[in-house]
Amino acid sequence: EIVLTQSPGTLSLSPGERATLSCRASQSVSSNYLAWYQQKPGQAPRLLIYGASSRATGIPDRFSGSGSGTDFTLTISRLEPEDFAVYYCQQYGSSPGTFGQGTKLEIK
Amino acid sequence: EVQLVESGGGSVQPGGSLRLSCSASGFTFISYAMHWVRQAPGKGLEYVSAISSNGGSTYYADSVKGRFTISRDTSKNTLFLQMSSLRSEDTAVYYCVKGTGRGYNYVYFDYWGQGTLVTVSS
Numbered sequence: 001e002i003v004l005t006q007s008p009g010t011l012s013l014s015p016g017e018r019a020t021l022s023c024r025a026s027q028s029v030s031s032n033y034l035a036w037y038q039q040k041p042g043q044a045p046r047l048l049i050y051g052a053s054s055r056a057t058g059i060p061d062r063f064s065g066s067g068s069g070t071d072f073t074l075t076i077s078r079l080e081p082e083d084f085a086v087y088y089c090q091q092y093g094s095s096p097g098t099f100g101q102g103t104k105l106e107i108k
Numbered sequence: 109e110v111q112l113v114e115s116g117g118g119s120v121q122p123g124g125s126l127r128l129s130c131s132a133s134g135f136t137f138i139s140y141a142m143h144w145v146r147q148a149p150g151k152g153l154e155y156v157s158a159i160s161s162n163g164g165s166t167y168y169a170d171s172v173k174g175r176f177t178i179s180r181d182t183s184k185n186t187l188f189l190q191m192s193s194l195r196s197e198d199t200a201v202y203y204c205v206k207g208t209g210r211g212y213n214y215v216y217f218d219y220w221g222q223g224t225l226v227t228v229s230s
Contacts, residue, residue, distance in 0.1 A: 045203075
């Protein structure tokens with residue numbers, strides 16, 4: 001089973017700043033099958049990125065994903081107030097699919 | 109519009125049973141594998157179980173194997189999770205999730221229900 005480690009655990013930034021979230025896999029993720037989800041308090045997760053870099057339907061272009069192999073990054077170019085949430089990565093290139101432990105993005 | 113609506117959560121004593129349901133609409137239910145993902149209070153996401161589009165294949169996390177049973181009723185567009193021998197560590201919000209393929213491998217999750225809370229406590 002592939003273990004995903006997200007860093008940092010908590011990221012404190014201000015609106016308008018750039019956010020960079022990391023997801024590192026214990027072994028190479030096949031076909032870069034990596035997704036990112038956003039979860040706000042009391043809500044279900046929402047798909048942001050799949051295939052490491054493809055934005056899901058309706059996701060603003062300030063969200064971008066990159067990376068390959070074992071190292072992946074979610075970048076939010078200019079933080080909006082509604083972007084402060086918890087972000088999870090998920091690999092689905094090997095069974096079972098696994099989630100990272102999450103990064104909390106909080107307002108500084 | 110895709111909608112996934114869970115029901116059946118509640119409080120149960122250790123060793124008890126509960127059946128979760130998920131009513132699906134807005135997509136061709138028989139064409140997609142379906143999944144359950146849970147989240148313990150204040151914790152991260154845990155992949156629990158999955159069933160292929162035709163119901164012929166199932167997956168269970170080791171933590172629930174032998175205690176949980178996933179099934180689907182394609183005539184009613186409904187997904188189920190029968191949970192028995194419940195433990196305190198099963199306390200979580202359970203999400204019904206739509207995958208992006210007929211099988212449950214190599215898929216990401218494009219739609220999530222709002223979740224239903226299961227509390228296991230004496």
